[in-house]
Amino acid sequence: MIDKADVQKFFKAYGKVYNDAVDGNVDMDNFGAMYSTGFVSVTPAGVMAGENGKQFQDMMRKGFEAYRAMGSKTMTCKDVSVTAIDQDHCVAKVQWSGEYERKNNENVTIDFEVDYLVERRDGSLKVFGWITGDEQAVFKKHGLL
Known part of the structure; x- marks a missing residue:
């Protein structure tokens, strides 16, 4: 079985990579290495499947730019x-706490959770899917969009 401590360590590292990306210092190869060869994303907008590669990294880079533009500062794995x-697959329910700065310079903290589908591949943990709530609605509710 996949050890809980290994999954916790993985998502602490994932948070660091996210924070580096929001700061504009992301190594997309390093970020891409945290994902499996393929993945599925499930959100209220629908289900999307994709492959890990240049297109995925470009999409994630644009996503980090959008988070930065709306005021994302840090993400902490709680x-x-x-x-x-x-034996080699699990669901990781991750509690995140995000710090954001609104356009009027007020800070806001948003706590949320994401369910990640995680596998052990070639001795490393990899995300092969995620299930999230409606983050756009939450951002609007908090005055970030």
Whole structure:
């Protein structure tokens, strides 16, 4: 089974990569290495499947630019719970806390969770999917969009 401590360590590192990206210092190869060869994204907008590669990295780079433009400052992994699927797969429910700065310079903290589908591939943990709520609605509610 995938060890909970390994998953927690992985998402602490994931948070650091996210924060580096929001600061404009992302190594997209390093970020891409955290994802499997293919993935599925499930949001209220629908289900999307994709492959890890240049197109994915370009999409993520644009996403980080959008987060930065709307005031994202830092993301902190607060907690991780793990539900095993089998020997090499699990669902990681990650509690995140995001710090944002509104256009009027007021700071806001938004706590949320994301369910990640995680696999062990070639000895490393990799994300192969995620399930999220409606982040756009949350950002609007908090005056970030």
